[in-house]
Amino acid sequence: MPNVRQGLGDRVLGGWLGRIAGNMLGKPVEQGEVWTRERIDGYLRRADALPLTDYLPEPPTDEIAAALRPEWRACVRGRVHGSCRDDDVDYAILGLHLLETHGFAFTTEQVGEVWLSCLPYLQTFTAERAAYRNLVSGLKPPLTATYDNPYQEWIGALIRADVFGWTSPGAPRRAAALARRDAVLSHTGNGVYGAMWAAALIAAAFTAAGPRAAVEEALVVIPASSRLARTVRRTVCLHDAGLPWQETLATVERETAGLGWIHTVPNAAVITAGLLYGDGDFTRTLALTVxxxxxxxxxxxxxxxxxxxLCGAAAIPACWTEPLEDRVRSAVLGFDGARVTDLAARTVALAGS
Known part of the structure; x- marks a missing residue:
């Protein structure tokens, strides 16, 4: 594994805290066909919260409140006391448990066994729920991903990829290979490539000079002709051409029309744009992405x-981390109320193994 810059523990903790904070920021407006970019910014303007530098503000009207996800009451400024339970955090925890239980030579079948043992069925969604149902019915991978599963290229496998990046610092190809083994339980095509890309992106961030370099390194691990790779490259090109962030996303939105708001490809463009236009600033990156x-x-x-x-936990502004109170809610068996610092320490131990 390549040499990694000093402060591995701080940077792994930064990854955990960043994942949880970004999830909490985006949770209230998680419904893409309702909460468009224009509507999100309208909400922020009404609340005098642009530029966005903290968790979402309290909704300024009852009408706005009614359109938010019901979890908003525990996710907006002044109401955050630890993280809300969410699959975006559950799968990071489940991945950690998988590696602690089976090591880096885990099989896709063992991923399924861990799901059945530790993850409640009703806390799975879309492709993961289809795969879970197929597992219970006795199917084996890769049939678990393909049988009666119309969500094979949605974002579910991508959100499961972080732990493979955190435990492969500076080794994006290794991270991608681990993420692929996990992803094929429930996904195919761009759904699998999205997991490989995200894991590689996170692994590359440990040694890359900045977000642009990490994005370039992550592209190497997926097929250059895939729609995911072409869309990420397109986003990079529009950024390099000097287009404003809004115009870049509007252009990519037109070019990915019809894929749906939970599909891997358009969401990868949003992530890429957030990283590039955020330019290494933690708060700006989160704000632009959401x-x-x-x-x-x-x-x-x-x-x-x-x-x-990229920045490490110590450089994340306190407004994002202090309300988390170093604890998570989780549906994963045995992990509800876990300390974020403990999860990060366990991840570092795996990264060094």
């Missing part, structure tokens, strides 16, 4: 993970 719309809590979580690794 303001980008679509699957806001998932894309916010992944961008937060990358940004947190």
């Amino acid at each position: 303001r980008g719309g679509l699957d806001t809590d998932s894309s916010g979580a992944t961008a937060g993970s990358v940004a947190g690794v």
Whole structure:
């Protein structure tokens, strides 16, 4: 494994905190067909919260409150006391448990066994729920991903990838290979490539000079002709051409029309734009990614993970970390109420193994 810059523990903790904070920021507006970029910014303007530098403000009207996800009451400024339970955090915890239980030579079948043992069925969604149902019915991978599963290229596998990046610092190809073994339980095509790309992106962030370099390194691990790779490259090109953030996302939105707000490809564009236009600033990266719309809590979580690794926990502004109170809610068996610092320490131990 390549040499990693000093402060591995701080940067892994930064990844965990960034994932949780980004998830919490995006959770209230997680419904892409309702909460468009324009509507999210309208909410922020009404609340006098642009530029966005903290968790979402209290909704300024009852009408706005009624359109938010019901979890908003525990996710907006002044109401955050530890993290809300969410699958974007559950899968990071479940991945940690998988590696602690089976090591880095785990099989896809063992991923399924861990799900059945530790993850409640009703806390799975879309492709993960289809795969879970297929496991219970006795199917084996890769049939668990393909049988009666219309969600094979949605974002679920991407949100499961972080732990493979955190435990492969500076080794994006290794991270991608681990993420692929996990992803094929429930996904195919761009759904699998999204997990490989996200894991590589996080692994690269430990040694990359900045977000642009990490994005470039992550592209190497997925097929260059895939729609995911082409869309990420397109986002990079528009950024390099000097287009404003809004115009970049509007352009990519037109070019990915019809894929849906939970599909991997358009969400990867939102994450890429957040990282590039955020330019290494943790708060700006989270804010732009969530303001980008679509699957806001998932894309916010992944961008937060990358940004947190890039800067380290000590450099994350306290407004994001102190309300988390160093604890998580989780549906994963045995982990509800876990300390974030403990999860990070266990991840570091794996990274050094």
